[in-house]
Amino acid sequence: MVAEAKKREIKEAHKRKRIMKERFKQEENIANAMVIWINEILPNWEVMRSTRRVRELWWQGLPPSVRGKVWSLAVGNELNITPELYEIFLSRAKERWKSFGETSADNDTEGVSVADREASLELIKLDISRTFPSLFIFQKGGPYHDVLHSVLGAYTCYRPDVGYVQGMSFIAAVLILNLEEADAFIAFANLLNKPCQLAFFRVDHSMMLKYFATFEVFFEENLSKLFLHFKSYSLTPDIYLIDWIFTLYSKSLPLDLACRVWDVFCRDGEEFLFRTGLGILRLYEDILLQMDFIHIAQFLTKLPEDITSEKLFSCIAAIQMQNSTKKWTQVFASVLKDIKEGEKNTSPALKS
Numbered sequence: 001m002v003a004e005a006k007k008r009e010i011k012e013a014h015k016r017k018r019i020m021k022e023r024f025k026q027e028e029n030i031a032n033a034m035v036i037w038i039n040e041i042l043p044n045w046e047v048m049r050s051t052r053r054v055r056e057l058w059w060q061g062l063p064p065s066v067r068g069k070v071w072s073l074a075v076g077n078e079l080n081i082t083p084e085l086y087e088i089f090l091s092r093a094k095e096r097w098k099s100f101g102e103t104s105a106d107n108d109t110e111g112v113s114v115a116d117r118e119a120s121l122e123l124i125k126l127d128i129s130r131t132f133p134s135l136f137i138f139q140k141g142g143p144y145h146d147v148l149h150s151v152l153g154a155y156t157c158y159r160p161d162v163g164y165v166q167g168m169s170f171i172a173a174v175l176i177l178n179l180e181e182a183d184a185f186i187a188f189a190n191l192l193n194k195p196c197q198l199a200f201f202r203v204d205h206s207m208m209l210k211y212f213a214t215f216e217v218f219f220e221e222n223l224s225k226l227f228l229h230f231k232s233y234s235l236t237p238d239i240y241l242i243d244w245i246f247t248l249y250s251k252s253l254p255l256d257l258a259c260r261v262w263d264v265f266c267r268d269g270e271e272f273l274f275r276t277g278l279g280i281l282r283l284y285e286d287i288l289l290q291m292d293f294i295h296i297a298q299f300l301t302k303l304p305e306d307i308t309s310e311k312l313f314s315c316i317a318a319i320q321m322q323n324s325t326k327k328w329t330q331v332f333a334s335v336l337k338d339i340k341e342g343e344k345n346t347s348p349a350l351k352s
Contacts, residue, residue: 037066042073062263071187071262097121121153132170170248170251215241271329
């Protein structure tokens with residue numbers, strides 16, 4: 001019995017030693033990568049960003065100290081937002097908060113009713129309290145509560161046509177953790193202006209269905225057995241993908257892993273969001289094949305907390321984003337074309 005306990009103790013000691021060794025190696029790799037990013041890549045961003053060496057380094061995950069800067073550069077600023085513009089919309093948001101409840105419902109600003117704006121402000125308040133609750137930094141009284149409130153409030157004034165949509169708080173929170181306030185707003189507004197994000201946050205059902213249809217092409221190509229299993233239960237991608245895409249996996253995955261997904265998303269664009277989804281399905285394929293509709297939906301809505309970066313990225317790497325000879329963008333374009341032609345063929349004007 002003593003010998004068994006001793007054996008277990010030695011085994012545990014070896015395990016701890018191995019974990020410590022791996023951690024030291026990881027920290028050393030991050031430190032080395034940080035030097036390369038700061039001294040070589042960032043000063044020559046436009047020239048180096050698409051090189052094979054940089055893309056490979058990028059895949060391994062960005063060092064936290066340069067993450068925000070790289071995200072900003074990769075997302076870009078097509079909207080030409082300045083810190084001054086952010087201050088203007090923040091002032092506007094503060095004025096609205098001040099007059100919240102005092103304005104009569106017959107006032108209309110920028111085509112958005114007061115009732116809609118108030119609903120937006122209420123939703124922001126509610127959502128902030130539910131954003132990374134375990135961190136205790138975004139909730140009332142936390143160090144980042146006001147910053148998150150400001151970024152989201154300013155955005156609703158900047159884009160009243162989009163307003164506030166549930167899930168936005170997670171995206172803004174991740175940016176705030178990696179960037180200064182004004183830079184976080186600039187990245188947030190530009191990120192939400194990308195075609196995929198705009199389709200989801202505007203709840204453009206027809207465009208969302210096109211994304212789901214494209215996703216299913218690659219789902220069938222990569223995981224045919226699981227694809228048929230889902231089909232047999234009429235389990236459609238919207239059941240699990242909407243939440244993943246809305247929050248860019250920041251609500252579904254551990255924060256450090258979500259940040260690594262963001263790293264490559266900033267490198268590869270919207271395609272990587274769907275590739276990550278397929279990577280998750282591949283990782284849990286054997287488990288999912290044993291489940292029925294309800295259990296699959298529950299499982300994918302709340303993924304296991306012990307999901308590791310190495311295992312997930314190994315599964316993502318195994319996903320081929322090529323259908324026959326077509327890549328994601330070409331398949332998506334084909335889906336758009338097929339749907340447009342289908343609409344033409346069923347048009348009453350053409351039939352008469």
